[in-house]
Amino acid sequence: MKPPCEIVVWYVIPAIRSELAKELLNLGMRQKDVSELMDxxxxxxxxxxxxxxxxxxxxxxxxxxxxxxxxQELADGRATKAQLIGRTCAICKHVETADVLEQLNIDKSDLGEDCQSCLGSEASNC
Known part of the structure; x- marks a missing residue:
């Protein structure tokens, strides 16, 4: 059983980065510029x-x-590279825990009591 923090690192954050990179490219940015912006x-x-x-x-x-x-905010300058981590965390907090666990075929009851609050929308902090 993977702990929830590992699920976030291996699945949730990469999914967010993937969608962000695709959106930035759709807005006309080049891969090189996206890589620099996303570090x-x-x-x-x-x-x-x-x-x-x-x-x-x-x-x-x-x-x-x-x-x-x-x-869109990054592409038009209303958001900056400095906001990337905070906004990624904010987005991560809106990912539904139950949805992620279902997609990964993990029963939430398999998570220990200490681990049930550190994934997705139930997280108190990122």
Whole structure:
């Protein structure tokens, strides 16, 4: 059994990054610019947009809209690279725990009491 923090690192954050990279590219940014903005390598951007990374779970429409809005703000200068971590955490908090666990075929009751609050929308902090 993977602890929830590992699920976030291996599935949730990559899914958010993948969607963000795709949205930025859809807004006309080049892979090199996306990699610099997201502080990741250009090959990582390539893997995100080709679903070699970040495709382990599907994000719901609400979360995808938050990512799309953030991408638009980044593209038009209303948001900056400095806001990337905070906004990623804010988006992560809106990911539904039950949805992620279901997609990964994990029963929430398998999580220990100490671990049930550190994944997705039930997180008190990121």
């Amino acid at each position: 990741i390598t250009q090959p990582a951007v390539s893997q995100y947009i080709t679903d070699k990374r970040g495709s382990g779970i599907k994000l719901d429409d609400n979360v995808r809209q938050m990512i799309k809005d953030f991408a």
